[in-house]
Amino acid sequence: MKTTLPDAAQPAWNAFQLMRQTKADHIELLERLEAKRELGRQPTPDEEARLELLLAVHDAQVKHFSAELRSLQECDAAAHAALIEHISLWNDATGAGRA
Numbered sequence: 001m002k003t004t005l006p007d008a009a010q011p012a013w014n015a016f017q018l019m020r021q022t023k024a025d026h027i028e029l030l031e032r033l034e035a036k037r038e039l040g041r042q043p044t045p046d047e048e049a050r051l052e053l054l055l056a057v058h059d060a061q062v063k064h065f066s067a068e069l070r071s072l073q074e075c076d077a078a079a080h081a082a083l084i085e086h087i088s089l090w091n092d093a094t095g096a097g098r099a
Contacts, residue, residue, distance in 0.1 A: 005086050008079040012068035016087060019065045020096070022058035029054055 005013055029051050033043045043051070073080040090096065 006076070006079040006082050008076045009072060009083040009086070012065065012072045012080075012083055013086065015061070015065040015068045016083075019058070019061045022054070022061045026051070026054040026058045 029047070033047060033051060036043060069080070069083075072083060
């Protein structure tokens with residue numbers, strides 16, 4: 001995927017990427033703990049606390065991305081449109097939009 005993202009859109013793009021990573025981190029641990037439960041074992045209190053922390057981190061990152069996106073839309077509509085297109089192309093190229 002080759003696109004040029006305006007400089008004004010870079011903070012929102014970075015926030016988007018961090019949001020995707022925090023989601024992946026949370027889901028990865030959630031799946032590991034589910035597999036553990038399916039084997040009849042319970043997660044430790046530390047694992048449960050870690051899961052809660054990862055969810056809180058992801059929630060905060062979603063809010064940060066949303067704020068970056070709103071701010072970009074308010075101050076630079078063209079950069080906002082370019083970012084939305086960039087995210088769409090990235091999702092298509094990586095298959096990330098399918099979940």
